Amino acid sequence: MGIIKTENLTYTYSVGTPFEKKAIDNINLEIEEGELVGIIGHTGSGKSTLIQHFNGLLKPTSGRILIEGEDIWKSKASTRQARFTVGLVFQYPEYQIFEETVYRDIAFGPKNMGLTEDEIDYRVRNTATAVGISEELLQRSPFELSGGQKRRVAIAGVMAMEPKILILDEPTAGLDPKGREKILNLIKEHHKKTGCTVLIVSHSMEDIARYANKILVMNKSKVFCYGKTAEVFKRANEISEMGLTVPQITRVINELKNRGINIEDEIYTVKYAKEIFLKYLSEKEGGAYD
Amino acid sequence: MGNIIKTDDIHFYYENEYSVEEGVESPVKEILKGINLDINKGEFVAVLGHNGSGKSTFAKHLNAILLPKKGTVYIGDIDTKLEDRHFDIRQRVGMVFQNPDNQIVATVVEEDVAFALENLGVEPKEMRNRVDDALKAVDMYEYREHAPHQLSGGQKQRVAIAGVIAMRPECIVLDEPTAMLDPKGRQEVLKTIRMLNKNFGITIVAITHYMDEAAEADRVVVMDEGEVILDDIPKEVFSHVELLKSVGLDVPQVTELIYELNKYGLNIDKQIITEDECVEALMKILA
Amino acid sequence: MIKDITLGQYFPGNSVVHRLDPRFKIIITMIYIAMLFISSSIFGLFVGGLFAFLALILSKIPFKLILKSLKPLIPILLFTSLFNLFFISGGDVYIEWAFIRVTEDGVNMTLYMAIRIIFLIIGSSLLTYTTSPITLTDAIEYLLSPLKKIKMPVHEFAMMMTIALRFIPTLIEETDKIMSAQKARGADFESGKVMQRIKALIPILIPLFVSAFRRAEDLALAMTCRCYHGGEGRTRLNQLKSGTKDYMATAITIMFLLSIIILNIFV
Incomplete structure (x- = not known):
């Protein structure tokens, strides 16, 4: 039984007006506990609508969402519970920061959960450290921090709620390569340490390829495919036809295969590609590059 | 071939950025530490650098939004310190920013494209021609009567570019124009920039941290800590894999x-x- | 969702009324208001009403919309009507009960005031329904431009209006996003007492202000880059153009005004 399960989930915008549009259409999906899932798709493919259903921000037009086996719209209490079981970090989360100090901003979520002061204090300090925000920054105004630091504080604000499922919508948008790396690493670290289920929405297939074990591809309000990273990358051609960019390295491998080089076709990271090439060469030349 | 932009050892720091600790003023933090750069007419230059490397500060020197504390910036032969020439300079070197929402002034696309021309007092008839030409150049003519908030990020960014090319500039400086866009929007904007460079001969200075965008330029300038550390054709620049990684960039x-x-x-x-x-x-x- | 609120009461169209020069439309609306205020009898009001009715038919704006614009005014209308009904006395007494007295003059005045307010709203909504906010702003700037001579910041005022109109949809969308984000952090906007609810708004208002200031800063920079330097020597892409139809419309309006003046004298 998956931790997230959707049954015929459909959401229609502006029902009864000329602008009526199905944002997601009959989604049946099951995401297993402890996965790190990358979600890709065009703007308007329905991926943002989908994730906003997981914590009850949007109510389905029809169909059901089950979190840990329970329908989140069964009662008011179960909807509220879903808010805490599923942590959602929006795009550009630093724009939601409002408190006077970093400490209080991270504490906002835990406070709303009604935790004790001690528990809040423990969680705030713990998550701050996890995202690389040092002790002395905690009493500073969050508005004085750098862009990357603000982003990490905002993510910490959700992590401190210790959700079993953590969803991040484009957590690296607008950051430089170093900032991107930092954010993705801390998410990976959090995933490893807590064993929670993580969903990352991203436009960067390169990033997804390096970090996710599974990939969900959304296209035209439907699930195009959901599976292990390697399996999804086997369909790289179809994915590029959709207009999504597959990593450069995958395109190179595909071209080499077209030209008759016999190598595996689920290569999507530079590191992996390097190993494959070296293996290929050493087999060809008898162990020269081991 | 001549220079459109020439910077001669420019230094810059913000006046108020010092900390007073126990009465001792620590020295100001220089953001630009002596930049010498000539940009030729018709060139497509990408400026790479991580956040805080000084690349945006440098960009703002190119149309007299910021003035160097030391050294000189010449646009053609005009020193940017000459205040009465600022409109000349800004007309010659147009600027496009990162956030597509925050640089559109008017409530109708064509009026926004006309904004600079209105400020410059261009005759309405001439203005109409220029606005139409600019909108056609960025392929947004059919959206001329739309409200900005009905457009996608890439479309808004193209409107912003049209607003600049309506001034008929010689050079456009784009400060991370694709950072907030999705891949489709990025492609649209990049295509537009390349086209303006090729077909209209407009000099392009594109500030970015996307390597694939820089790879398409004629020339790549890499900045770190307020200094230019590499300045060459893309192939040459990207062969310095270790150096680029050490300054927080990718290849x-x-x-x-x-x-x-x-x-x-x-x-x-x-x-x-x-x-x-x-x-x-x-x-x-x-x- | 907040996004669904329709803003700017403009309904695009291509009727004669839509195509009138906004400057003349403002002037005509002013004359129309004058009609309502000078008419000393209910007959005068009906002449004004006839004028509004004709304009409404020409504008092809559905009557339903006009009714909708009156809806928020019902409480005010009721309040003033009751006030007039009970406190104006004179002429025959119709009802007398305890301290309540309804008289002939009271009834007349009540009807007269209510009709006047309704007609007033119909006329001015017709102006905003048929004129886009941006051309309306332009027209106001033009009509107020004599005030520039006495150093009134007319251009700046118009610019501010334009920017406000431009950013209202953006900020509404932003409010929506911030609300969702804070809800995801467990913020509760739907329950609690008044004070709690007001306090719950802080996590929305602060980020909204911060973002508005950031946008303002960005916009100011973008405007500087595009050579903005106030209203001096500025030209406009879309010139306001007046023609025969505008003069005709104004002439007709003045005729209505005159007929009311004549009615005032003879009735």
Whole structure:
């Protein structure tokens, strides 16, 4: 039984007006506990609508969402519970920061959960450290921090709620390569340490390829495919036809295969590609590059 | 061929950025530490650098939004310190910013494109022609009567570009124009920029931290800590894999792959930045 | 969702009324208001009403919309009507009960005031329904431009209006996003007492202000880059154009005004 399960989930915008549009259409999906899932798709493919259903921000037009086996719209209490079981970090989360100090901003979520002061204090300090925000920054105004630091504080604000499922919508948008790396690493670290289920929405297939074990591809309000990273990358051609960019390295491998080089076709990271090439060469030349 | 932009040892710092600790003023933090750069007419230059490397501050010097504390910036032959020439300068060097929402002034697309021309007092009839031309150039003519908030990010950014090219500038400086866009929007904007450079001969200075965007330029300038550390054609710049990584930048995946393979004693051309080149090079050793 | 609120009461169209020069439309609306205020009898009001009715038919704006614009005014209308009904006395007494007295003059005045307010709203909504906010702003700037001579910041005022109109949809969308984000952090906007609810708004208002200031800063920079330097020597892409139809419309309006004046004298 998956931790997230959707049954015929459909959401229609502006029902009864000329602008009526199905944002997601009959989604049946099951995401297993402890996965790190990358979600890709065009703007308007329905991926943002989908994730906003997981914590009850949007109510389905029809169909059901089950979190840990329970329908989140069964009662008011179960909807509220879903808010805490599923942590959602929006795009550009630093724009939601409002408190006077970093400490209080991270504490906002835990406070709303009604935790004790001690528990809040423990969680705030713990998550701050996890995202690389040092002790002395905690009493500073969050508005004085750098862009990357603000982003990490905002993510910490959700992590401190210790959700079993953590969803991040484009957590690296607008950051430089170093900032991107930092954010993705801390998410990976959090995933490893807590064993929670993580969903990352991203436009960067390169990033997804390096970090996710599974990939969900959304296209035209439907699930195009959901599976292990390697399996999804086997369909790289179809994915590029959709207009999504597959990593450069995958395109190179595909071209080499077209030209008759016999190598595996689920290569999507530079590191992996390097190993494959070296293996290929050493087999060809008898162990020269081991 | 002449210079459109020439910077002569420019230094810059913000006046109020010092900390007073126990009465001792620590020295101001210089953001630009002596930049010498000539940009030729018709060139497509990408300026790379991580956040805080000074690249945006540098960009703001190119149309007299900021003035150097030391050194001189020349636009054509005009010193940007000459305040009465600022409109000339801004007309010659237009600027496009990162956030597509925050640079559109008017509530109708065509009126926004006309904004600069209205400020410059261009005759309405001439203005109409220029606005239409600019909108056609960025392929947004059919949206001329739309409200900005009905457009996608890429479309808004193209409107912002149209607003600049309506001034008929010689050069456009774009400060991370694609950072907030989705891949489709990025493609639209990049295509537009390349087209303006090729077909209209407009000089382009594109500030970015996307390597694949920089790889398409004629020339790449890498900045770090307020200094230019590399300035060459893309192939040459990207062959410095270690150096780029050490200043928080990436290289295209194919360049990195070749670099990694070379570490193992393979001898492949280091200067590979496109997929095609990579495929060719790998075919040679694999086949 | 907040996004669904329709803003700017403009309904695009291509009727004669839509195509009138906004400057003349403002002037005509002013004359119309004058009609309502000078008419000393209910007959005068009906002449004004006839004028509004004709304009409404020409504008092809559905009557339903006009009714909708009156809806928020019902409480005010009721309040003033009751006030007039009970406190104006004179003429025959119709009802007398305890301290309540309804008289002939009271009834007349009540009807007269209510009709006047309704007609007033119909006329001015017709102006905003048929004129886009941006051309309306332009027209106001033009009509107020004599005030520039006495150093009134007329251009700046119009610019501010334009920017406000431009950013209202953006900020509404932003409010929506911030609300969702804070809800995801467990913020509760739907329950609690008044004070709690007001306090719950802080996590929305602060980020909204911060973002508005950031946008303002960005916009100011973008405007500087595009050579903005106030209203001096500025030209406009879309010139306001007046023609025969505008003069005709104004002439007709003045005729209505005159007929009311004549009615005032003879009735």
